[in-house]
Amino acid sequence: GENVEQHPSTLSVQEGDSAVIKCTYSDSASNYFPWYKQELGKRPQLIIDIRSNVGEKKDQRIAVTLNKTAKHFSLHITETQPEDSAVYFCAALNTGNQFYFGTGTSLTVIP
Amino acid sequence: GAVVSQHPSWVICKSGTSVKIECRSLDFQATTMFWYRQFPKQSLMLMATSNEGSKATYEQGVEKDKFLINHASLTLSTLTVTSAHPEDSSFYICSARDPRGLDEAFFGQGTRLTVV
Numbered sequence: 001g002e003n004v005e006q007h008p009s010t011l012s013v014q015e016g017d018s019a020v021i022k023c024t025y026s027d028s029a030s031n032y033f034p035w036y037k038q039e040l041g042k043r044p045q046l047i048i049d050i051r052s053n054v055g056e057k058k059d060q061r062i063a064v065t066l067n068k069t070a071k072h073f074s075l076h077i078t079e080t081q082p083e084d085s086a087v088y089f090c091a092a093l094n095t096g097n098q099f100y101f102g103t104g105t106s107l108t109v110i111p
Numbered sequence: 112g113a114v115v116s117q118h119p120s121w122v123i124c125k126s127g128t129s130v131k132i133e134c135r136s137l138d139f140q141a142t143t144m145f146w147y148r149q150f151p152k153q154s155l156m157l158m159a160t161s162n163e164g165s166k167a168t169y170e171q172g173v174e175k176d177k178f179l180i181n182h183a184s185l186t187l188s189t190l191t192v193t194s195a196h197p198e199d200s201s202f203y204i205c206s207a208r209d210p211r212g213l214d215e216a217f218f219g220q221g222t223r224l225t226v227v
Binding site for chain 2: 001043089096101
């Protein structure tokens with residue numbers, strides 16, 4: 001299977017600052033890495049994703065970087081806003097077409 | 112994006128009874144669906160992969176006789192929690208990928224199960 005680790009488990013930032021969440025994966029054949037935002041009691045929502053043939057992707061205030069050699073990828077949120085507060089999960093899609101999730105990061109943006 | 116619908120959204124049942132949760136792909140056919148379990152403030156743990164027309168594949172440590180999965184059609188997978196106990200109380204969520212698209216997984220809205 002795949003093993004995905006995520007850090008930190010909790011993160012508090014001041015509004016306007018940046019937030020960075022990091023994940024590592026174990027299966028070098030994994031080729032798709034999405035990031036999900038989950039609010040309490042709701043389904044995860046995809047916010048950005050990256051494929052193994054790309055090193056970086058950006059969508060407005062959100063960016064993801066991927067280092068295939070080191071098997072880690074990171075989520076960057078700039079100019080954070082209170083509505084960014086949620087739990088964020090990274091995931092890796094393995095060759096069996098199964099998603100394995102990181103342990104989650106609870107992000108709090110302090111107004 | 113594609114739509115995955117899960118029912119019920121929440122259910123309370125007595126210990127010893129069974130509960131069935133449905134996961135439907137509304138606008139696409141899904142030969143494979145995935146079932147996850149999420150405890151409060153924890154991650155989504157893959158329980159099993161549901162395969163249309165064949166047996167589900169269970170992750171290590173998940174009791175297949177406890178969590179029965181049936182994927183009888185290309186748009187419906189069901190998870191039945193049998194002889195439920197309070198420790199089975201959790202948030203259960205399914206997902207599927209639209210084969211017409213890329214790799215994105217679409218999630219059902221989840222089912223909050225409380226066993227009393």
